[in-house]
Amino acid sequence: MSKLHSAAEQVYREVKERILSSVLPGGELISEGEIADEMGTSRTPVREAFLRLEAEGWMRLYPKRGALIVPVADGEAEHVVSARRLVETASVRAVTGDETARTALVRELRTSLDDQRSAAAAGDVTTFSGLDADFHRAVVRAGGNPLLDTFYASLRERQRRMTARSLARDPLQLGSIIDDHARLADLVEAGDADGFDAAVAVHMHRVHGLPLPDGGAR
The missing domain is CATH 1.20.120.530 (GntR ligand-binding domain-like)
Known part of the structure; x- marks a missing residue:
């Protein structure tokens, strides 16, 4: 496993855990930069992790604005x-x-x-x-x-x-x-x-x- 892939996997697991535990509640907007700084990595693995989380429906990405944690849907x-x-x-x-x-x-x-x-x-x-x-x-x-x-x-x-x-x-x-x-x-x-x-x-x-x-x- 490459270092980049390993870092992306680590970011993915950490951010997803924060979403599931409501440390990152629905409706909150976060940025690649703040997560990269917190986890001591570059933005590239963060971007890869965010794309994966978006594909799973946990967040929506908005260019130049950040990533929105998707709230629990009505119903x-x-x-x-x-x-x-x-x-x-x-x-x-x-x-x-x-x-x-x-x-x-x-x-x-x-x-x-x-x-x-x-x-x-x-x-x-x-x-x-x-x-x-x-x-x-x-x-x-x-x-x-x-x-x-x-x-x-x-x-x-x-x-x-x-x-x-x-x-x-x-x-x-x-x-x-x-x-x-x-x-x-x-x-x-x-x-x-x-x-x-x-x-x-x-x-x-x-x-x-x-x-x-x-x-x-x-």
């Missing part, structure tokens, strides 16, 4: 939540009759909860948003459907960004998210797919500031 949160709910509930239904798979999943979810509590106690929102995404991904992976798992993986970056944005808006949500996750783990352990479906819907809508489904209470 995107609702669509992501709807898709996640369908896939997660289907995955829980798939493990309700398999005690071994269900027990393994509950163990994994409770380990994740311990990690989430540690991140919350440290005030580490970036790590927490990743753990949040991985908690929900574990549910889907346990369902044993590789097509649904691949589809859900494609939502992970959008989910991380949405969660980080919500936590930036209201950091006090950390505790309620953990409480919700503990409730979801309990419902998986009980094999209650219908209860999980209702609880995960309320959880997702509440975290992302969306109207609660079916007139549910907050």
Whole structure:
């Protein structure tokens, strides 16, 4: 790998992480020069990284003005939540009759909860948003459907960004998210797919500031 390509890859990963963690929020305008200065590199690898991020839909480039971080689109949160709910509930239904798979999943979810509590106690929102995404991904992976798992993986970056944005808006949500996750783990352990479906819907809508489904209470 050439030094230029290596530098471009490093810039790409760093800037993308800042976008996903909402360190660079939607609507912010940044320049090649400021990123190059921060990362101690020339503008060429920054330009290459920006072009890649633009192709993925994370930013828009404006010659002589800079790069605009693309905000979460109108309706995107609702669509992501709807898709996640369908896939997660289907995955829980798939493990309700398999005690071994269900027990393994509950163990994994409770380990994740311990990690989430540690991140919350440290005030580490970036790590927490990743753990949040991985908690929900574990549910889907346990369902044993590789097509649904691949589809859900494609939502992970959008989910991380949405969660980080919500936590930036209201950091006090950390505790309620953990409480919700503990409730979801309990419902998986009980094999209650219908209860999980209702609880995960309320959880997702509440975290992302969306109207609660079916007139549910907050």
